[in-house]
Amino acid sequence: MVMARVDKLGTVCIVGPGLIGGSIGLGLKKKGLAELVIGVGRRSPSLTKALKLGAIDRATQDIEKGASDADIVILCTSVRLIPQMAAKAVPVMKRGAILTDVGSTKQHIVKCIQDIKRKDIPFIGGHPIAGSERRGIEAAKADLFEGRLCILTPAGRNAGALRTIKALWQGLGAKINILSPDEHDRTLAATSHLPLILAASLVNTVGAKRLPFTGPGFRDMTRIASSDPELWCDILLQNRRKVLDALKLFQKELNSIKLAIHEEKPARLSSQLMRAKRLRDAL
Amino acid sequence: MVMARVDKLGTVCIVGPGLIGGSIGLGLKKKGLAELVIGVGRRSPSLTKALKLGAIDRATQDIEKGASDADIVILCTSVRLIPQMAAKAVPVMKRGAILTDVGSTKQHIVKCIQDIKRKDIPFIGGHPIAGSERRGIEAAKADLFEGRLCILTPAGRNAGALRTIKALWQGLGAKINILSPDEHDRTLAATSHLPLILAASLVNTVGAKRLPFTGPGFRDMTRIASSDPELWCDILLQNRRKVLDALKLFQKELNSIKLAIHEEKPARLSSQLMRAKRLRDAL
Numbered sequence: 001m002v003m004a005r006v007d008k009l010g011t012v013c014i015v016g017p018g019l020i021g022g023s024i025g026l027g028l029k030k031k032g033l034a035e036l037v038i039g040v041g042r043r044s045p046s047l048t049k050a051l052k053l054g055a056i057d058r059a060t061q062d063i064e065k066g067a068s069d070a071d072i073v074i075l076c077t078s079v080r081l082i083p084q085m086a087a088k089a090v091p092v093m094k095r096g097a098i099l100t101d102v103g104s105t106k107q108h109i110v111k112c113i114q115d116i117k118r119k120d121i122p123f124i125g126g127h128p129i130a131g132s133e134r135r136g137i138e139a140a141k142a143d144l145f146e147g148r149l150c151i152l153t154p155a156g157r158n159a160g161a162l163r164t165i166k167a168l169w170q171g172l173g174a175k176i177n178i179l180s181p182d183e184h185d186r187t188l189a190a191t192s193h194l195p196l197i198l199a200a201s202l203v204n205t206v207g208a209k210r211l212p213f214t215g216p217g218f219r220d221m222t223r224i225a226s227s228d229p230e231l232w233c234d235i236l237l238q239n240r241r242k243v244l245d246a247l248k249l250f251q252k253e254l255n256s257i258k259l260a261i262h263e264e265k266p267a268r269l270s271s272q273l274m275r276a277k278r279l280r281d282a283l
Numbered sequence: 284m285v286m287a288r289v290d291k292l293g294t295v296c297i298v299g300p301g302l303i304g305g306s307i308g309l310g311l312k313k314k315g316l317a318e319l320v321i322g323v324g325r326r327s328p329s330l331t332k333a334l335k336l337g338a339i340d341r342a343t344q345d346i347e348k349g350a351s352d353a354d355i356v357i358l359c360t361s362v363r364l365i366p367q368m369a370a371k372a373v374p375v376m377k378r379g380a381i382l383t384d385v386g387s388t389k390q391h392i393v394k395c396i397q398d399i400k401r402k403d404i405p406f407i408g409g410h411p412i413a414g415s416e417r418r419g420i421e422a423a424k425a426d427l428f429e430g431r432l433c434i435l436t437p438a439g440r441n442a443g444a445l446r447t448i449k450a451l452w453q454g455l456g457a458k459i460n461i462l463s464p465d466e467h468d469r470t471l472a473a474t475s476h477l478p479l480i481l482a483a484s485l486v487n488t489v490g491a492k493r494l495p496f497t498g499p500g501f502r503d504m505t506r507i508a509s510s511d512p513e514l515w516c517d518i519l520l521q522n523r524r525k526v527l528d529a530l531k532l533f534q535k536e537l538n539s540i541k542l543a544i545h546e547e548k549p550a551r552l553s554s555q556l557m558r559a560k561r562l563r564d565a566l
Contacts, residue, residue: 129498200559215412220503229556273512276483
């Protein structure tokens with residue numbers, strides 16, 4: 001099953017072909033980027049669906065079997081399981097094969113994977129900023145990453161491996177940005193983890209009785225509160241310190257608007273809202 | 284120009300034919316609900332556009348002229364201007380004509396209008412929960428209220444006037460909910476005014492440097508931060524006390540999630556996120 005790598009990415013093993021993993025598989029297959037896509041999953045019905053949808057060519061529940069054949073192993077499970085999956089995959093991977101992931105946190109994962117200590121397997125951390133409140137292979141689509149950003153956090157120096165993983169994401173239509181794991185986690189705490197906390201807190205504040213009085217703006221704003229609580233719980237706790245830092249900054253901004261309302265200062269209130277409008281309009 | 288009212292709403296005067304007022308005009312005309320729609324505006328180019336788009340039949344910059352001919356006057360300006368417009372319109376309105384509005388706050392407006400003291404002009408406060416971060420007649424559309432909620436806050440007892448204004452909104456496809464001005468303002472403080480503050484605070488927290496790292500979820504969540512700061516400044520200050528109450532409740536919810544993260548309590552964190560998910564999924 002070992003194939004010539006030619007211009008293609010060779011054999012790609014997707015561990016966890018759900019929304020993200022499944023979309024990678026669909027994209028790779030649609031664009032003809034991989035020789036073979038192997039899906040590793042815990043649940044047989046999901047694997048069958050992934051096969052049926054054409055997101056993977058072969059399926060196995062045995063990660064060691066899937067990973068040992070691969071040129072690239074992409075860990076697409078929840079962030080909690082990524083270190084465990086890495087611990088199983090790395091020892092059986094081919095010399096020179098590349099390990100990568102799509103986890104929403106990076107520092108903790110990089111640390112865990114460095115502890116596995118197999119120097120001939122480069123790890124290129126990855127995080128595509130695309131997703132949805134939905135889960136599972138049913139929600140996967142080939143163009144999920146088209147025009148989206150994918151942050152890569154290469155650990156150590158391996159230019160060849162970085163080039164390959166960049167080519168993979170660019171092939172799927174994503175734009176690449178390189179950050180350190182620390183920068184990634186600090187940034188995402190503000191841009192992604194904080195918004196989830198705010199959306200959940202807002203929904204809980206409004207409560208069942210008042211929800212019927214919400215409009216389309218509220219719906220857009222709280223969509224992410226429908227995301228899977230277990231996945232988010234893992235993310236928020238893995239990135240705990242930086243999430244708490246982001247919350248602190250947010251509370252400062254919130255208090256400054258609150259004070260302007262409390263003290264009835266229209267000019268100050270208006271300038272805070274204007275600052276937000278200018279930033280948001282530029283997006 | 285006085286016309287028989289038949290089954291139609293007669294002559295409707297829209298003061299401020301922008302996003303909301305213009306959409307009312309377009310809807311009334313599309314469904315043939317009014318005999319005549321008069322648009323009152325301060326800026327001539329906007330009135331010309333409203334005429335051209337077919338949102339109004341006649342245009343005037345003179346509110347007294349527009350209001351004196353109307354069976355229904357709908358105030359669609361910013362909440363700050365609604366009391367001033369009412370003060371100009373009410374004295375010239377025909378006996379038995381109805382005054383209504385679309386303002387996002389109700390208690391302050393109702394109080395101001397009650398002070399005008401013309402007992403033969405019933406005021407039915409209105410607030411359609413539809414809108415957008417966009418403004419102006421260019422963004423107006425005939426079906427803006429289709430399937431949306433419109434809250435009515437009738438002041439005093441005038442069953443006939445309430446019936447007419449209900450018919451107007453139902454004709455535009457909206458569902459009606461009756462609340463007292465106090466209930467309206469308390470509810471909207473949580474469902475609409477609080478979200479605007481959170482969206483603005485979130486954008487200000489993330490800042491220009493990190494905005495490029497945001498994804499589609501963030502975009503959805505912060506869309507309302509692009510709304511007009513002056514309009515919102517007026518709304519937040521008119522509903523100041525209830526907005527501060529809503530902020531207090533929100534901060535309690537936020538702190539409870541923050542504490543679960545700080546103390547590393549996955550079960551508690553997860554149950555907070557699950558409560559939000561259940562509420563949001565039911566929407």
